[in-house]
Amino acid sequence: VPGVSPVGVRVVYDITTKTGMDDIAVPLASILGQNYPNPAGGSTTIPVSLPCTLNARLLLYDAYGRLVFVIHEGDLPAGVSRFRVDTRGLTSGMYWYSLVTKGKSEAKMMMVVKR
Numbered sequence: 001v002p003g004v005s006p007v008g009v010r011v012v013y014d015i016t017t018k019t020g021m022d023d024i025a026v027p028l029a030s031i032l033g034q035n036y037p038n039p040a041g042g043s044t045t046i047p048v049s050l051p052c053t054l055n056a057r058l059l060l061y062d063a064y065g066r067l068v069f070v071i072h073e074g075d076l077p078a079g080v081s082r083f084r085v086d087t088r089g090l091t092s093g094m095y096w097y098s099l100v101t102k103g104k105s106e107a108k109m110m111m112v113v114k115r
Contacts, residue, residue: 039111
C-alpha cells in the first residue's frame, strides 16, 4: 500500500507472513527490527514481527522528537511485515522510528545520508 507524506516520504508495505507448519515460526512477542541499509541513502526497509494480528502504529520522528510521518496505522497480521521507506524526501541526519502496539512501545534509530 504505497503512500506519500507531506514531506515526500514514500512507503511501500510488503507482508511476508508465515503461517503453515512448514513455515518459519511466528514470534512470541512483537519485535521491531533494525532498518536496513543503515545509513539509508535513498530507501530503507523496516521489519516488524508480530505474534498475532495487532493494531499497530509505526511512526517516524526526527532527532528533536517531532513526528515526521506515520508509516503505518492499523492492523498488522501475525508474522513478518516489511515497510520500505523512500528517504529521498528527508534531510540528512538521525531519525527514530517507533512501533506502538497495545501496552508496548519500542524505538530504533536510523541515519539518513544524502550522497
